[in-house]
Amino acid sequence: MAHNNSYVDKKFNVVGTRFNRPDGIDKVTGKARYGADASAPGQLVGKVLRSPHAHAQILKINTSKAEKLQGVKSIITFEDLPDLTGADQGMADILENCMARGRALYDGHAVAAVAAIDEQTAAKALKLIEVKYKKLPHVTDVDEAMLPTAPIIHDRIFTRGVEPKPTKPSNISSRTEMGNGDVDAGFAAADVIIEHSFKTEQTHQGYIEPHACLASVNPDGTAELWVTTQGHFVFRNVCAGLLGLDIAKLKVTSSEIGGGFGGKTHVWVEPVALALSRKANRPVKMVMSRDEVFRATGPTSSTSIDVKLGAKKNGQITAAVAELRYQGGAFPGNWAMLGCMTAFACYDIKNNKSIGWDVLVNRPKVTAYRAPSAPMAAFAVESAMDILAKELRMKAIDLRLKNVAREGTLAPYGPTYGPIGIEDTLKAVKAHPHMRAKLKPNQGRGVACGFWFNIGGQTSTDLNIGVDGTVNLAVGTVDVGGSRSSLAMIAAEELGIDYENVKANIADTTSLGHNDMTEGSRGTFSSGMATIYAAREAIEVLKERAAKTWGIPLEDVSWEAGHAVATGKGHGNLPKLSLREIAAKSGRTGGPIAGHNEVTADGAGMGFASHICDVEVDPETGRSTIVRYTVVQDAGKAINPDYVEGQFQGGATQGIGWALNEEYIYGEDGRLQNPGFLDYRIPVCSDLPFIDTQILEIPNPNHPYGVRGVGETSIVPPLAAVGNAIANATGVRMGHAPMSPPRVLAALDALDAG
Amino acid sequence: MSKSTLVSTTVNGDAVEFACPTDESLMTALRDRVGLTGVKEGCGTGDCGACSISLDGRLVCSCIVLGVEAEGRSIETVEGLSQNGVLHPLQQNFIDHAALQCGICTPGFLIAAKALLDRNPNPDESEIRYALAGNLCRCTGYDKIVRAVQATAKDMRKKGRS
Amino acid sequence: MRVSLSSSFRVGNDAEATLEVQAETIAQLIAFLADKFPNLREVLSSDVAVSIDGQIYRDDWTQTIPVGAEVYLIPRIEGG
Numbered sequence: 001m002a003h004n005n006s007y008v009d010k011k012f013n014v015v016g017t018r019f020n021r022p023d024g025i026d027k028v029t030g031k032a033r034y035g036a037d038a039s040a041p042g043q044l045v046g047k048v049l050r051s052p053h054a055h056a057q058i059l060k061i062n063t064s065k066a067e068k069l070q071g072v073k074s075i076i077t078f079e080d081l082p083d084l085t086g087a088d089q090g091m092a093d094i095l096e097n098c099m100a101r102g103r104a105l106y107d108g109h110a111v112a113a114v115a116a117i118d119e120q121t122a123a124k125a126l127k128l129i130e131v132k133y134k135k136l137p138h139v140t141d142v143d144e145a146m147l148p149t150a151p152i153i154h155d156r157i158f159t160r161g162v163e164p165k166p167t168k169p170s171n172i173s174s175r176t177e178m179g180n181g182d183v184d185a186g187f188a189a190a191d192v193i194i195e196h197s198f199k200t201e202q203t204h205q206g207y208i209e210p211h212a213c214l215a216s217v218n219p220d221g222t223a224e225l226w227v228t229t230q231g232h233f234v235f236r237n238v239c240a241g242l243l244g245l246d247i248a249k250l251k252v253t254s255s256e257i258g259g260g261f262g263g264k265t266h267v268w269v270e271p272v273a274l275a276l277s278r279k280a281n282r283p284v285k286m287v288m289s290r291d292e293v294f295r296a297t298g299p300t301s302s303t304s305i306d307v308k309l310g311a312k313k314n315g316q317i318t319a320a321v322a323e324l325r326y327q328g329g330a331f332p333g334n335w336a337m338l339g340c341m342t343a344f345a346c347y348d349i350k351n352n353k354s355i356g357w358d359v360l361v362n363r364p365k366v367t368a369y370r371a372p373s374a375p376m377a378a379f380a381v382e383s384a385m386d387i388l389a390k391e392l393r394m395k396a397i398d399l400r401l402k403n404v405a406r407e408g409t410l411a412p413y414g415p416t417y418g419p420i421g422i423e424d425t426l427k428a429v430k431a432h433p434h435m436r437a438k439l440k441p442n443q444g445r446g447v448a449c450g451f452w453f454n455i456g457g458q459t460s461t462d463l464n465i466g467v468d469g470t471v472n473l474a475v476g477t478v479d480v481g482g483s484r485s486s487l488a489m490i491a492a493e494e495l496g497i498d499y500e501n502v503k504a505n506i507a508d509t510t511s512l513g514h515n516d517m518t519e520g521s522r523g524t525f526s527s528g529m530a531t532i533y534a535a536r537e538a539i540e541v542l543k544e545r546a547a548k549t550w551g552i553p554l555e556d557v558s559w560e561a562g563h564a565v566a567t568g569k570g571h572g573n574l575p576k577l578s579l580r581e582i583a584a585k586s587g588r589t590g591g592p593i594a595g596h597n598e599v600t601a602d603g604a605g606m607g608f609a610s611h612i613c614d615v616e617v618d619p620e621t622g623r624s625t626i627v628r629y630t631v632v633q634d635a636g637k638a639i640n641p642d643y644v645e646g647q648f649q650g651g652a653t654q655g656i657g658w659a660l661n662e663e664y665i666y667g668e669d670g671r672l673q674n675p676g677f678l679d680y681r682i683p684v685c686s687d688l689p690f691i692d693t694q695i696l697e698i699p700n701p702n703h704p705y706g707v708r709g710v711g712e713t714s715i716v717p718p719l720a721a722v723g724n725a726i727a728n729a730t731g732v733r734m735g736h737a738p739m740s741p742p743r744v745l746a747a748l749d750a751l752d753a754g
Numbered sequence: 755m756s757k758s759t760l761v762s763t764t765v766n767g768d769a770v771e772f773a774c775p776t777d778e779s780l781m782t783a784l785r786d787r788v789g790l791t792g793v794k795e796g797c798g799t800g801d802c803g804a805c806s807i808s809l810d811g812r813l814v815c816s817c818i819v820l821g822v823e824a825e826g827r828s829i830e831t832v833e834g835l836s837q838n839g840v841l842h843p844l845q846q847n848f849i850d851h852a853a854l855q856c857g858i859c860t861p862g863f864l865i866a867a868k869a870l871l872d873r874n875p876n877p878d879e880s881e882i883r884y885a886l887a888g889n890l891c892r893c894t895g896y897d898k899i900v901r902a903v904q905a906t907a908k909d910m911r912k913k914g915r916s
Numbered sequence: 917m918r919v920s921l922s923s924s925f926r927v928g929n930d931a932e933a934t935l936e937v938q939a940e941t942i943a944q945l946i947a948f949l950a951d952k953f954p955n956l957r958e959v960l961s962s963d964v965a966v967s968i969d970g971q972i973y974r975d976d977w978t979q980t981i982p983v984g985a986e987v988y989l990i991p992r993i994e995g996g
Contacts, residue, residue: 023979024849027857028841030792031831034858037791090962119782120775160959161927176924176991199908205996208796209803209858256857258794259892263996290797334963337924368996399879400770414922414988415967453993455974516975519995600976643853646894650855653895677801677890686880686887702971712995729765 001540003533003599007699007706013704014493018642023256023484027157028448032256035212035228036287042117043214045120046071046286047127048269048278050296051104051111054362054670055151056136058102058131066128070739071121073130074280077112078102081275084244092333093225095242095514097365098271103743104133105153106293106362108672110268115276115284137669138362142327143304145171145361153330153360165168171360173332178340178413179353186319186351190310192391198380198738200719200724201663202302202327205369206654206682209258210293215273216283222249223277227270230260230478232516235267236509243272243278253508254478259655263298265517294675297409299334299664301326305380309388315402317388319351320344324377328358338373341413342716343381345451346400346422346608348409364672368519371452375655375719379737383722384447386727390712396724397435400610401426415580421634421698422449422608428694429610434630443616443627450609450716454525454709456601461530462507463491463595467587471495471578473534474507477514477527481711482643482649486524487531488640490705494535496562497579525638525709526601532704538595545589546577551708605700607713609633611652615725622745624660624726636700636708648714649691655718657683663738756774763824765790766834774821780806781847782820790856792832792861796890804890806862807831813869813890832861835868843913853902855893863889867903875911879904919945920988925964929953942966943977951987965992 026032051058061074078101085091095101100109111128116122116262137151144150150171158166161175164281187193207474213227216614223245227411229235232254240247257264269286275286288297301327310319321724322343326336336356344352404423410416429447431436462474484504492499516522548566550557556568564582566574586593614628631648639642661681665673674680699706719737727733758773765788772787779798784790784807788834797802800818807816808830835842844864847853854860861888870885873877877885882903883896891899920934931953939945945966950957965974966986972993973979981987 018852020849021942023857024854025841027854027860028832028845028848028864029836030790030861032857033791034794036785036795161924163927165928175927176923177927178922207856207858208802208890208892209794209856256858257856258796259856261892265996287795290802291800334994338993339990368994370996372994372996411970413990414920415970415972415990416986418970453972453995455972455993455995458975483854522995602973602976602979603969605757642898643855646852646855646898649895649897650893652955654892676799677797678799682890682892683895684887684890685900686883688883688896690900691895691897 001537003536005529005702007701007703008542012493014489014499015639018640019489019499024480034209034258035255038226038255039285039438040214040216040283040477043283043285044117044145044280045046045119045285046113046115046273047113047126048110048272048292049126051100051107051109053104053133053135054140056104057134057136058100058104058111059134060132062130062387063112065130066114066125069121069125069128071117072125072280072564073117074115074276075112076272076275076279080279081242081271084241091241094238094267097331097379098268106364108292110272110296113272113276115280121215137307140360140361140363140666140670142325142361143526144678145327145359146325146357153362157360158330168174173356176337176340176356178571180412181351183319183321183351183353186381187310188562189318190312191313192388193308193310193666194384194391195308196387196735198305198383198735200303200376200379202299202363203369203658203662204294204299204350204680205261205263206553207259207261207263210290211264211269211297212287214275214283214285215270215277217274219281221245223255223274224256225250225252225270225274227252228255228264230264230480231520232255232478233509233515233718234517235270238267239271239274239648243274244266251508251510252608254506255578257478257480260480260517261370266298266367268297272354285292286521286665291675294680295672296364298365300369300372301366301376303376305376307380307384309384310391311388313392315394315399317347317349317403318443320349322354322377322381325357325359326373327361327363330360330361331365332360333358335366335373336558337379342374342414343377346405346449347403348405349403352412354412354629364498370651370654374450374452374716375658378448378450378716379719379723382717383723383733386724397426397430399740400449418701419698420606420608421696423587424696424698425511425608425610425632425634428632429612431509432612432630432632434612434628434692437628439614442619442729443614444725444727446613446724446728447722448611448717448720448724450718451575452607452713453608454605455522456526457522458600459526460513460515460598461534462512463531463534465538465579465583465593467583469501469583472504473502473504473531474512475504475527476507476512477523478518479506480518480523481647482640483523483527486639486643487527488533490528491535491635494532495539495579516535522709523705525707528639528707529601529703530597530599533597533599534595536595537597538593541593541595542579542582545582545586549577549585549591550574552672556619577710604700605636605708607634607708607710607715609717611721612716613718613721615722615729617726619748623738623743623747624722624744626656626688628689631714632694633697633710633713634696634698634708636703637697637706638695641695644710645693647710648693651712651714652691652718653683653688655715659719659722659737661740662740759822761822761825763826764828766830776820776822778821779817780819780821780824781816783799784816790833794858794861797879803863803866804859806865806889807871813866820884830865834862835864838877843909846900847906847909851898851905853894853898859891863891863899871907871910875907877907917981917983917985917987919989921989922991925956925989928955940980941977942979942981945981945987946977963992965990
């Protein structure tokens with residue numbers, strides 16, 4: 001049956017109310033099982049030996065002593081992971097990232113792994129593995145890596161996107177350019193021009209649960225993997241490809257996930273655990289330590305960004321240019337390109353240009369972190385907007401409103417916007433009581449906007465009706481923030497039954513068709529769409545059964561408020577049949593009643609937000625304290641407002657941490673100096689006030705309920721909201737994030753001296 | 755493998771014995787020897803609070819306590835919070851106020867919040883925030899967690915419970 | 917139909933910013949561009965998305981392109 005994804009304005013009974021989530025009880029009682037909470041009989045403990053060098057040739061790996069240690073059951077190096085990737089360089093990069101192939105590319109890069117009967121034996125075995133390294137020159141800074149004198153990380157990389165085609169290898173994997181109009185003419189027409197450079201340091205998604213899995217491979221090529229992941233179907237496909245297993249024979253079960261934010265969209269220990277298990281012919285459990293998570297998973301880019309804006313005296317921006325340099329770690333990525341797409345996305349600027357440079361450095365392979373690449377670009381552009389507003393003697397919010405993007409505006413990456421919410425969020429911010437709250441000494445207020453795409457992706461869903469009328473909903477998108485509740489609500493809404501009668505579960509990979517990962521704010525959007533369609537399919541079956549029971553044509557049956565109703569001439573005396581009544585008879589009317597749907601849910605709407613931040617800066621220590629914070633964001637349609645608010649608050653808090661304290665600190669030796677929560681300082685409870693939220697609902701025209709993804713946008717504005725607040729509190733413009741106490745203090749001292 | 759020591763302790767009111775090497779943490783012993791996986795490992799170095807338990811009534815990070823230190827002492831974990839199938843008011847309020855998203859930090863927060871309310875049944879917002887500053891959460895921004903604790907304090911004062 | 921190419925796709929070939937293409941589906945569009953601009957073949961196989969009237973399609977290449985639609989070839993977005 002064909003389905004229409006167009007938005008239909010309607011009154012909801014279940015959707016939009018606040019229901020308790022179905023997985024809540026297990027999580028508050030400790031019953032919920034995460035990646036490290038599974039065990040198998042005879043399991044071994046797997047551990048990884050990691051490079052202590054930022055860049056080194058691996059001359060020899062001698063495992064003979066370790067092999068002789070009592071209790072060691074298998075040891076692997078890259079030789080146990082043959083390269084089956086063919087022409088797929090992306091997969092080859094993943095393989096090499098999971099286990100070094102002759103060269104260690106960053107501090108923490110996996111070099112070998114062991115599986116032993118317990119943790120102590122495995123740790124001892126690692127110490128017995130002898131690795132001969134030859135240190136190579138390294139580079140960890142994005143700007144330094146672009147210099148012609150920088151040590152080259154891969155001599156197969158020639159910069160894509162430059163003419164004439166380069167003949168020398170480079171650490172710059174690609175150059176991207178996008179924009180509209182004529183920026184030179186735009187600047188010529190400007191009354192005021194401002195320019196500023198910005199730098200942001202590397203951060204990590206910081207999920208509290210380390211990566212963990214339990215892998216079991218049988219000699220016949222069947223295998224099982226229990227894993228904490230944002231996408232067990234993708235993990236299945238990748239692991240099967242890397243290990244040469246058949247997809248259908250690798251059963252992957254997603255555990256509950258203890259946070260992902262983009263950092264659990266890739267494999268690190270999983271192929272290693274499968275390879276160890278295959279060699280030992282026993283299950284292998286691998287749990288990363290916190291140190292390993294920081295050093296050797298997928299943090300976000302560090303960046304260096306220049307912005308130039310030109311405007312008329314009345315505030316109309318005539319030209320905007322950004323040059324963005326992003327490092328992707330030791331393998332090529334598209335991070336700067338994503339930054340280019342988002343940099344000016346909130347505004348209608350006829351002449352704009354963004355140039356992006358994607359750069360390699362001797363750091364871990366960068367992975368997505370909640371609206372990847374957007375927070376850094378927004379830090380630069382939104383700070384520059386405030387600098388421009390100051391030059392023009394305009395209110396920061398008014399400058400934004402004067403240039404705001406609307407339906408019909410050309411996006412900087414090309415297409416025309418449909419209905420979008422940025423103007424509504426700015427107007428809501430302007431009207432918000434927060435803007436009129438009195439500020440105390442040393443306090444300042446900043447506003448900033450943010451944008452993120454939301455994506456659709458492949459989704460498969462099964463809805464089965466039990467004989468008592470209760471419903472099982474099997475979905476394949478991992479639940480990171482409560483989507484099981486929202487999906488159950490959607491099913492209940494469509495079927496016209498009570499929310500309590502629907503149970504949503506995350507199915508394993510053998511039970512459903514492929515589902516893409518929970519990322520790009522797509523979980524509720526896409527599984528929600530598939531749930532709607534699966535429910536509508538089930539309703540068709542329910543109507544058919546009612547028609548057969550009554551002996552009337554199908555066209556004379558309609559579905560209303562959870563009941564089959566006989567319409568048309570002569571059927572008025574037929575009493576309604578409830579879903580429960582039809583289900584009870586299903587065995588006799590044709591068998592189990594179900595609805596199923598596969599959909600590639602394209603058409604995800606865009607999420608826009610505006611934030612307000614009040615900060616107090618201590619002039620003696622440079623410490624900034626957030627005293628008040630407000631998030632205004634367009635959710636399209638909030639299925640469960642509690643969980644939408646939770647996404648706003650969580651994303652904003654990550655952005656605040658990024659703005660004030662979080663950074664990777666690499667030494668001269670190229671080693672990560674702060675791979676732990678003590679010195680990689682994320683926000684704690686006492687750092688923050690309550691975070692106010694306002695949900696706007698401008699329906700997404702390409703979703704039946706108008707849903708837009710909400711999970712990511714809220715991490716985009718905080719860096720600049722905080723930066724702008726600090727500027728207003730102190731008169732100092734911070735261009736280097738995090739704006740930690742030593743940096744702010746140095747800037748305050750410079751201001752005093754100068 | 756180093757020799758194991760037999761440890762006799764009380765866990766959530768029940769007498770429990772387990773054997774562990776002397777250099778094993780109480781967190782690992784509780785998870786792997788006693789089977790209480792509600793105690794979570796977030797960092798292993800006492801920085802995140804996910805492994806929080808109550809040891810003789812004192813809030814500790816079990817990852818920096820040795821298993822053998824539990825000899826003769828009394829331990830409370832998240833598994834012991836609900837009684838006879840009835841959730842503790844903290845657990846109910848965490849659900850009602852949507853104070854959890856991924857839930858990995860939730861057991862630690864429940865133990866820490868209980869430790870606070872046990873000694874201070876009427877904490878103000880600042881006292882709550884500082885008492886919970888040893889528990890990291892990456893999903894919620896702490897807003898709904900603080901509200902859930904405030905609501906619980908109010909509920910428990912009304913009922914005269916401690 | 918007319919398709920617009922983001923400027924990064926025009927490096928190394930002589931593509932215009934907007935060109936005329938005979939294509940009823942995204943698959944036909946991709947095939948046409950791969951044929952006309954060999955240096956784009958690698959990128960077209962995995963790193964692009966297509967915007968049709970502002971709606972972004974990353975995966976379903978069977979999607980039909982309505983007559984008169986605004987079509988853009990853009991980089992493939994990834995979320996977190």
